[in-house]
Amino acid sequence: MNILILGSGGREHTFAWKIAQSPKCKKLFVAPGNSGTAQVATNINIGVTDFPAIKELVIDKHIDLVVVGPEDPLVQGVHDYFLNDNAIKHVSVIGPQKAAAELEGSKEFAKEFLYRHNIPTAAYESFTKATLKKGYAFLETLNAPYVLKADGLAAGKGVVILKDLDDAKAELKSMLVDAKFGEASTKVVIEEFLDGIELSCFVLTDGTNYKILPTAKDYKRIGEGDTGLNTGGMGAVSPVPFATDAFLKKIEERIVKPTINGFKKDNLPYVGFVFIGIIKVGDDPKVIEYNVRMGDPETEVVLPRLKNDFVEILQAMAHGDLDKIDIEIDERAATTIMTVSGGYPEAYEKGKEITGIETIEDSIAFHAGAQNENGKIVTSGGRVMAITSYGNTYQEAIKKSYQSIEKLHFDKMHYRKDIGFDLN
Numbered sequence: 244m245n246i247l248i249l250g251s252g253g254r255e256h257t258f259a260w261k262i263a264q265s266p267k268c269k270k271l272f273v274a275p276g277n278s279g280t281a282q283v284a285t286n287i288n289i290g291v292t293d294f295p296a297i298k299e300l301v302i303d304k305h306i307d308l309v310v311v312g313p314e315d316p317l318v319q320g321v322h323d324y325f326l327n328d329n330a331i332k333h334v335s336v337i338g339p340q341k342a343a344a345e346l347e348g349s350k351e352f353a354k355e356f357l358y359r360h361n362i363p364t365a366a367y368e369s370f371t372k373a374t375l376k377k378g379y380a381f382l383e384t385l386n387a388p389y390v391l392k393a394d395g396l397a398a399g400k401g402v403v404i405l406k407d408l409d410d411a412k413a414e415l416k417s418m419l420v421d422a423k424f425g426e427a428s429t430k431v432v433i434e435e436f437l438d439g440i441e442l443s444c445f446v447l448t449d450g451t452n453y454k455i456l457p458t459a460k461d462y463k464r465i466g467e468g469d470t471g472l473n474t475g476g477m478g479a480v481s482p483v484p485f486a487t488d489a490f491l492k493k494i495e496e497r498i499v500k501p502t503i504n505g506f507k508k509d510n511l512p513y514v515g516f517v518f519i520g521i522i523k524v525g526d527d528p529k530v531i532e533y534n535v536r537m538g539d540p541e542t543e544v545v546l547p548r549l550k551n552d553f554v555e556i557l558q559a560m561a562h563g564d565l566d567k568i569d570i571e572i573d574e575r576a577a578t579t580i581m582t583v584s585g586g587y588p589e590a591y592e593k594g595k596e597i598t599g600i601e602t603i604e605d606s607i608a609f610h611a612g613a614q615n616e617n618g619k620i621v622t623s624g625g626r627v628m629a630i631t632s633y634g635n636t637y638q639e640a641i642k643k644s645y646q647s648i649e650k651l652h653f654d655k656m657h658y659r660k661d662i663g664f665d666l667n
Contacts, residue, residue, distance in 0.1 A: 272306070291316045311515070318396060356533075382411050390434040395427035397428070446502070459544050459545050556568055578637055579644065583656075598652045
């Protein structure tokens, strides 16, 4: 098969790394890709939402399967675009159609879905600029801390948690009236705060059948001890030590099954990855959010633990045969540590040369915000490189990643030195 991956981050490099291992993959293309995908595939400089250019590429390169990495093209309806065009509708697309992608495109849509299907989640209400005063009143009924979520896509940065009521009111005004997150915050969801420990659950579905991938836990804050600003993710660990078999069974029965059944009941066409952000409150799982794609950097620890031929799984998803696949998982733990540009997640400089990648032996370096420029690999984004390692325990895997990071250098390189700190 000729396969195209859409995206340019660490997740897409991990997809490419895994797909390239399959004898079923003839030619592999990534649009637009990065310096890591260039090592295992052919990069094509096309934007992920430039649907006409993607169509031309698919026809030109005789692509059989498209794997969509990020959320933007899904929310904008890339799958529907293929289905509605006779020239490319035979091509399999891994990623939900637009109606189902609203689960990530709108926080309010996701909360309504959860409520409708009796899936455990936090109490909430949503507000607009016109109902700002009602928003203030709702905040006054809640106990601190206060959770405010921009309704639309805000690149993983649209969630704010504040301890002070006055700060929460000011933030609500900033989001709704001052358009802090632009279009994304024309509507804001306010939720009750759930106190617990978070984990990520990844589900594959062909629309009817499902398979659950290994759990992972990612670390969103820039600073040690989960302090500072939210990022796209600073590291991840898989499996999650506190996710016992009994707890995983609760996740499957109370959350995964009603989610997949909900897609069918609501006529939400879904072939792809379902990310379910879960919080363990006491011994019970509750849903924080849905994403309609694999998470990043969790992909960098989940896919390396998958023993199956990834292309076989993707084909089964596309053809409705997922029930015929037995998922095989590597017993070892996997961890990843994200190295980021100085200043991230706020303003940062690009174009810094990255050295030492070739000296890393005990880990896999998944490129994220990195590009080839005149034979050199340079930084091109906030999150630059994810260093993934295996170990008999997650502590052993983390130690290996940190030892490998010591060999890596670029100007103002930053990373968290406490990934996994809360799991001991």
